[in-house]
Amino acid sequence: MNFAGFNNDDNSSAGENHFSSVSAAMSIFSSPRLSLGLQQTNGEATRNGESFEVSVSRRSPESRSGSDNAEALSGDDDLDASDRPLKKKKRYHRHTPQQIQELESVFKECPHPDEKQRQDLSRRLNLDSRQVKFWFQNRRTQMKTQIERHENSLLRQENDKLRAENMSVREAIRNPMCGHCCGSAVVGEISLEEHQLRIENSRLKDELDRVCALAGKLLNDDAACSSALKLGVGSRNDYSGSGGFTLVPPGFEISSPFFSGLAPPVNRTTDVATGLDQKSLYLDLALSAMDELVKMAQTSEPLWIPSSKGKREMLNREEYEKNFTPCLGPKPDGFVSEASKEVGMAIINSLALVETLMDPERWAEMFPCMIARSSTSEIISSGMGGTRNGALHLMQAEIQLLSPLVPVRKVTFLRFCKQHAEDVWAVVDVSVDSISERRSSDSARTSLSCRRLPSGCLVQDMPNGYSKVTWVDHTEYEESNIHHLYRPLVSSGLAFGSKQWISALQRQCENLTILMSSTFPNRNKPTPISSMGKKSMLKLAQRMAQKFCRGVCASSSHKWSKLEIGNIDEDVRIMTRKNLDDSGEPPGILLSAATSVWIPVSPRRLFDFLRDELMRSEWDILSNGGPMQEMANIFKGQDHSNSVSLLRSTAMNANQSSMLILQETSIDASGATIVYAPVDIPAIHSVMSGADSSYVPLLPSGFAILPDGQGMEETGSLLTVAFQILVNSLPTAKLNVESIETVNNLISCTVQKIRAALRCDK
Numbered sequence: 001m002n003f004a005g006f007n008n009d010d011n012s013s014a015g016e017n018h019f020s021s022v023s024a025a026m027s028i029f030s031s032p033r034l035s036l037g038l039q040q041t042n043g044e045a046t047r048n049g050e051s052f053e054v055s056v057s058r059r060s061p062e063s064r065s066g067s068d069n070a071e072a073l074s075g076d077d078d079l080d081a082s083d084r085p086l087k088k089k090k091r092y093h094r095h096t097p098q099q100i101q102e103l104e105s106v107f108k109e110c111p112h113p114d115e116k117q118r119q120d121l122s123r124r125l126n127l128d129s130r131q132v133k134f135w136f137q138n139r140r141t142q143m144k145t146q147i148e149r150h151e152n153s154l155l156r157q158e159n160d161k162l163r164a165e166n167m168s169v170r171e172a173i174r175n176p177m178c179g180h181c182c183g184s185a186v187v188g189e190i191s192l193e194e195h196q197l198r199i200e201n202s203r204l205k206d207e208l209d210r211v212c213a214l215a216g217k218l219l220n221d222d223a224a225c226s227s228a229l230k231l232g233v234g235s236r237n238d239y240s241g242s243g244g245f246t247l248v249p250p251g252f253e254i255s256s257p258f259f260s261g262l263a264p265p266v267n268r269t270t271d272v273a274t275g276l277d278q279k280s281l282y283l284d285l286a287l288s289a290m291d292e293l294v295k296m297a298q299t300s301e302p303l304w305i306p307s308s309k310g311k312r313e314m315l316n317r318e319e320y321e322k323n324f325t326p327c328l329g330p331k332p333d334g335f336v337s338e339a340s341k342e343v344g345m346a347i348i349n350s351l352a353l354v355e356t357l358m359d360p361e362r363w364a365e366m367f368p369c370m371i372a373r374s375s376t377s378e379i380i381s382s383g384m385g386g387t388r389n390g391a392l393h394l395m396q397a398e399i400q401l402l403s404p405l406v407p408v409r410k411v412t413f414l415r416f417c418k419q420h421a422e423d424v425w426a427v428v429d430v431s432v433d434s435i436s437e438r439r440s441s442d443s444a445r446t447s448l449s450c451r452r453l454p455s456g457c458l459v460q461d462m463p464n465g466y467s468k469v470t471w472v473d474h475t476e477y478e479e480s481n482i483h484h485l486y487r488p489l490v491s492s493g494l495a496f497g498s499k500q501w502i503s504a505l506q507r508q509c510e511n512l513t514i515l516m517s518s519t520f521p522n523r524n525k526p527t528p529i530s531s532m533g534k535k536s537m538l539k540l541a542q543r544m545a546q547k548f549c550r551g552v553c554a555s556s557s558h559k560w561s562k563l564e565i566g567n568i569d570e571d572v573r574i575m576t577r578k579n580l581d582d583s584g585e586p587p588g589i590l591l592s593a594a595t596s597v598w599i600p601v602s603p604r605r606l607f608d609f610l611r612d613e614l615m616r617s618e619w620d621i622l623s624n625g626g627p628m629q630e631m632a633n634i635f636k637g638q639d640h641s642n643s644v645s646l647l648r649s650t651a652m653n654a655n656q657s658s659m660l661i662l663q664e665t666s667i668d669a670s671g672a673t674i675v676y677a678p679v680d681i682p683a684i685h686s687v688m689s690g691a692d693s694s695y696v697p698l699l700p701s702g703f704a705i706l707p708d709g710q711g712m713e714e715t716g717s718l719l720t721v722a723f724q725i726l727v728n729s730l731p732t733a734k735l736n737v738e739s740i741e742t743v744n745n746l747i748s749c750t751v752q753k754i755r756a757a758l759r760c761d762k
Contacts, residue, residue: 095135099125101638103132107139108345111464143465147349154351212381282380282432286392286416288327289430289454294420295323297341297458297470304341312493315339315474328431328453331476337453339474340493344502345466347509350425350459353467354388357427357457358417360395367504368546369673370496372408372555373398380414389419394432400553401495402673402704403596403720404573405483408555409450409475409496423461430454450477457501469505471498483571485598485718489709494670503670510637511538532690534634540693541644541664541675543584548675548700551575551592552722560592565737568744571595576735586697588729593743594722597751600760603705603717607672609758610703611665613647618757619750622661622678626650631660632688641667646684647676660684662698675702699724719754721747 095103102125106113113121113136122129296303303320304313317337331337346353356362360374374397383391392414399409413429420426431451453474460468475496482490489495515538529537554562560575568574572595579587599606609615613628632646647661662684663676677700687693701723708716723746727739 095127097640099127103135103139104638107136107464108466111136111140111143111462140464147465150349150352279380282392282394282414285327285430285432286414286428289414289428290416290418290426292324292327292454293428293456293472294426294458296454296472296474297426307492312499313341314493315341326453328433328451332448332451332478334478334480335476336479336491337474337476338491338493338497339472340497340499341470341472342498342502343468343470344506345462346469346502346506347466347513348505349465350423350461350467353459353469353505354417354425354427358388358391358393358415360397366508367501368542369402369549370399370500370504371397372400372550372553377412383417387419388417388425391417395429398555399496400549400555401486401490401706402549402552403483403486403706403718404552404554404594405571405596406486406490406495407449407481408553409477411450411452413452415456420458425459426456427459428454428456449481450475469502471501473498473501483596485596485708489706489718492709494707494709500670503668507637507642507666507668511642514538514636529632529634529688530690533688536687536690536693537632537634537644537646537662538636540687540696540698541662543693544662544677544698544700545664545666545673545675547585547698547724548673548702548722551700551724552594552704552720563740565740568740569595569748571597572744572747574740574743584694584697585699586726586729589727589733589735590699590724591727591735591739591743592722592724593747594720595747595751596718596720598708599717599719599755599758600715601717601758602715603672603707604667606717606719606758607641607665607667607674607705610674610705610754611641611663613645615757616647619753621746622649622659624649628661636666639667641665646688671707672705673702674705675700677701699726719751721750723747 103121106117106121110117113132118129118132118136121127121132125132300313302316303323305316306312307314315337320339356366360376364371364374374395376393376395378394380392380394381390383389394412395415396410396412399411400406411431412433413431415427415429417425417427429452431453433448433451453476455473455475457472458470462468473493473496477490479487479491486495494500515535551560554560554573554575559577561577563574563576565574572593575592577590579585579590610619613630616628617623617626626649628647628649630645631648634644636642636644642665644662644664647663649659649661660679660681661676662679663674665675666673677698679696679698683696687696704720704722706718706720708718710716723743725739725743727735
């Protein structure tokens with residue numbers, strides 16, 4: 001049996017000889033367009049909190065007020081600066097992680113605590129009252145500096161964009177090109193055909209301007225929507241000229257002998273009217289959806305009532321049907337509904353979040369574990385006044401859950417953005433299936449398995465640099481396609497609902513804050529890593545996690561082909577593909593296998609067990625039967641369980657060789673992931689020194705952990721196990737049955753070892 005995934009003889013090709021994952025469509029850390037309003041700081045990361053006074057004192061005096069500056073520098077006493085000895089050394093206090101966590105939680109709710117609150121904090125945290133006061137002053141100053149830097153960055157980007165457009169216009173004026181042959185244009189008289197095309201083009205532009213202006217008016221006058229959009233489309237009957245020619249006078253007929261010998265131009269009036277009619281339907285639907293989203297987000301009881309299964313809120317169906325008219329019509333037969341609402345704080349400003357949601361690439365980068373594919377089909381309106389206010393896009397997306405037992409949700413929807421106040425924005429999604437069905441024949445209609453009712457978020461800027469995000473998710477789907485293990489989780493809204501979106505947003509913003517900081521929190525490990533090396537390691541880990549997600553679900557954006565094998569368990573999905581030229585993973589025949597099982601332990605306990613390097617020999621074949629040693633660790637957030645680590649396996653005898661494993665662990669309120677991959681030793685050393693990590697080949701494996709959604713107590717977990725292996729280094733080779741059976745046995749053996757180690761009843 002030739003199974004390259006288990007060969008440990010060659011350290012220099014660990015990525016080829018062991019487990020790994022599919023290439024990521026996008027890397028958040030490498031994207032120059034995802035700023036999130038978070039710029040690099042000179043001191044500690046926002047969520048780290050250690051030696052915070054030092055980072056503030058190094059800032060430029062222009063970024064803070066004089067009072068804040070004076071107080072921030074008076075860390076030990078209240079003496080006037082002129083009375084302080086010139087050479088007196090500054091004493092710094094290093095807060096404990098528990099103190100930082102408590103201070104951060106209070107800061108989110110109240111960035112300006114009064115004297116009573118500060119005294120209470122000082123007693124609880126065993127800190128001096130002045131230390132608490134100075135910590136909040138420094139925290140506010142740092143947040144203010146970040147916002148100012150982000151605004152400056154946006155202005156620079158806009159300036160660069162205008163400069164580039166100016167240069168391109170100048171170049172086009174100097175070197176005119178022919179639109180037909182792409183050669184140099186010669187100034188001269190235009191033909192009659194071009195004359196007519198210019199007239200038609202001018203008229204269509206006028207119609208487009210009228211529709212855009214009408215859409216803008218609708219944002220402020222919803223009552224005029226229906227009648228205004230049904231205006232007729234007439235021809236332009238004025239004599240004003242443009243571009244050196246005269247428009248067609250009134251009464252001029254296209255069939256006139258003046259145009260004899262020319263092909264009759266196409267009359268586009270009917271097509272334009274049809275397009276306007278469809279856009280009017282889109283605008284009506286978007287405005288109705290926005291109104292419903294805002295009301296659902298701002299209303300509590302009796303519309304939202306406490307759930308019997310926990311602290312979540314559930315939608316009161318009777319109250320909803322009483323107050324809202326379904327904008328998509330009645331629920332299809334066989335469909336069930338899920339609805340959820342969640343409120344959270346994220347370290348991102350409202351403008352940056354709105355820009356991220358309106359850009360399909362940045363949206364997928366922000367939610368890499370949830371968005372398998374996204375695209376914009378049509379930009380109906382780009383917004384007013386150079387902003388996203390009034391922007392309306394027709395989009396498509398595939399939303400996934402990390403399990404082969406839950407099908408990918410494919411939706412076509414409108415995404416509408418509107419500014420409700422100075423610092424309050426709303427973005428709503430609503431499916432357009434009802435409009436599409438009205439305009440297509442029965443034979444052309446596609447069977448739908450999911451549709452989004454008005455869903456989205458309200459974003460409000462907070463004074464501490466955070467945003468308060470209220471997320472509402474309301475979906476109807478066909479339940480019969482979902483495995484019975486996941487039906488309680490999906491119906492509760494914990495799989496695709498608001499809590500999942502909020503948790504992913506908070507975790508990703510926290511990761512980017514750490515990445516953009518000049519220093520990184522990490523444990524004292526024997527392997528030193530430079531600041532640039534840590535950034536390269538984080539980028540490599542991000543690509544590894546994306547490849548893992550793309551090897552679990554069968555999205556249309558992935559290049560995997562599903563295999564139907566008779567003797568394989570129906571709950572195990574096995575896919576294969578050939579890699580020919582992707583430098584991010586080894587070339588050859590790749591195999592992906594994944595399954596999901598129920599484990600009778602809580603998600604946190606299962607997560608801690610699987611990420612413990614000392615317990616890895618209980619289930620991981622890569623451990624060579626012995627414990628692993630953690631060589632390096634980089635924290636990615638406030639919870640130190642969110643980290644990237646480098647593990648070394650132990651060689652148990654002379655015939656075995658040690659190897660390095662890159663591992664990323666992430667956990668939040670909605671679930672957890674553990675992703676790992678063997679890495680080439682010389683390559684990872686190069687990455688740790690700050691070199692580019694994009695060339696390092698990876699085939700990751702790992703776990704996705706979700707609560708089972710059965711009740712208030714987290715007594716059970718849904719565990720997804722996924723492996724990716726290289727079965728043959730020759731892309732022209734054929735996949736044999738032995739390799740498929742081996743990887744199936746590997747999954748089964750791994751699940752059995754985990755159950756045995758946790759003493760679970762089978």
